[in-house]
Amino acid sequence: MEAKTILLNRGAEPTGLPESDSLVDMYRRMKLIRRFEERVNDLYLQGRIPSTLHLYIGQEAVAVGVCAGLREDDYVLSTHRPHGHSLAKGVEPRAILAELLGKVTGCCRGKGGSMHVGDITKGVYPAVAIVGGNIPIAAGAGLAAKMRGDGQVEACFFGDGAANEGAWHEGLNIAAIWDLPVVFVCENNLYAASTPFSLTFKVENVADRACAYGIPGVTVDGMDVLAVYRAANEAIERARQGGGPTLLECKTYRFCGHSRSDPRTYRGREEEQEWQKLDAIPRMRQWLVGSGLSDDGQLDEIDDWVERTFDEALEFAEASPEPDVSELFTDVFKE
Ligand SMILES: Cc1ncc(C[n+]2csc(CCOP(=O)(O)OP(=O)(O)O)c2C)c(N)n1
Numbered sequence: 386m387e388a389k390t391i392l393l394n395r396g397a398e399p400t401g402l403p404e405s406d407s408l409v410d411m412y413r414r415m416k417l418i419r420r421f422e423e424r425v426n427d428l429y430l431q432g433r434i435p436s437t438l439h440l441y442i443g444q445e446a447v448a449v450g451v452c453a454g455l456r457e458d459d460y461v462l463s464t465h466r467p468h469g470h471s472l473a474k475g476v477e478p479r480a481i482l483a484e485l486l487g488k489v490t491g492c493c494r495g496k497g498g499s500m501h502v503g504d505i506t507k508g509v510y511p512a513v514a515i516v517g518g519n520i521p522i523a524a525g526a527g528l529a530a531k532m533r534g535d536g537q538v539e540a541c542f543f544g545d546g547a548a549n550e551g552a553w554h555e556g557l558n559i560a561a562i563w564d565l566p567v568v569f570v571c572e573n574n575l576y577a578a579s580t581p582f583s584l585t586f587k588v589e590n591v592a593d594r595a596c597a598y599g600i601p602g603v604t605v606d607g608m609d610v611l612a613v614y615r616a617a618n619e620a621i622e623r624a625r626q627g628g629g630p631t632l633l634e635c636k637t638y639r640f641c642g643h644s645r646s647d648p649r650t651y652r653g654r655e656e657e658q659e660w661q662k663l664d665a666i667p668r669m670r671q672w673l674v675g676s677g678l679s680d681d682g683q684l685d686e687i688d689d690w691v692e693r694t695f696d697e698a699l700e701f702a703e704a705s706p707e708p709d710v711s712e713l714f715t716d717v718f719k720e
């Protein structure tokens with residue numbers, strides 16, 4: 386089986402898209418993630434976040450494009466870089482922010498912090514920070530969905546680095562042989578921390594490996610939310626109809642460092658500038674205005690809403706108490 390590549394259609398007229406409201410919503414969600422991350426970064430620099438951070442800035446089109454094709458009762462599995470996935474799936478910004486501040490109103494009651502953000506009531510498993518650790522869990526969740534027969538799909542996000550973990554190969558294989566309803570979404574941002582993709586892969590695309598498991602492999606422009614949406618939607622529908630998993634690779638780039646205190650000596654400023662020209666958010670804005678689906682007035686209002694939403698979330702999180710010490714072991718072990 387050949388991997389299918391639809392990466393090279395940058396600028397092509399998109400087809401098979403949802404209603405215009407949903408398209409404007411994709412802009413809103415990407416903008417929310419971008420500003421959430423930028424403002425969380427400011428809070429971190431002020432010493433107000435008691436943990437490390439892996440920011441999602443630059444990769445917004447992937448989370449939003451994939452989640453736009455999911456049902457409310459579908460599930461998302463995430464990684465050490467999870468804020469964007471949760472926001473895209475509909476977890477409340479205030480619940481994530483409270484979690485980052487270690488408050489009891491956080492989505493994991495303040496006990497998980499940045500790397501374990503998630504809210505099962507919104508269809509987001511608490512994130513797994515072990516690289517590749519969420520892959521077998523996605524297969525297990527897919528098996529549960531298949532046994533329930535309720536048509537639920539799991540979207541499992543991971544980085545290029547995860548695709549070189551043993552658990553990744555085992556998880557993909559078992560999902561493949563049992564036709565489990567999982568979309569494996571690789572966010573290939575070209576680096577695993579400081580290690581370049583080209584030093585750790587002999588193949589050009591992560592999706593080229595799909596043929597080893599007998600499943601479809603698709604590589605898509607991860608800086609184009611519409612391209613991600615179309616490819617993800619096809620994979621999601623295939624999974625829902627019993628057609629098994631897909632390996633969907635989104636070529637993307639993180640605009641910031643890997644985590645805090647990363648001087649980015651392993652990549653050039655010129656490369657960063659080239660990728661920034663592909664920023665999905667202004668591109669989507671331009672496309673919405675150019676195609677008459679929205680206008681600057683509506684999109685400016687959305688931008689204002691994003692700032693207000695963050696202000697309110699911060700006010701809520703700051704006013705919330707920390708978990709009581711008596712809660713130390715609650716929700717940690719299964720009763
Ligand atoms: C098994 C394991 N090894 C190492 C780490 C430390 N670590 C955290 S993130 C990361 C890089 C992951 O790269 P990638 O999967 O490409 O995701 P990205 O950070 O680019 O989003 C590493 C090595 C870890 N958390 N788990």
Ligand SMILES: [Mg+2]
Nearest residue numbers: 544545576577
């Ligand atoms: Mg990476």
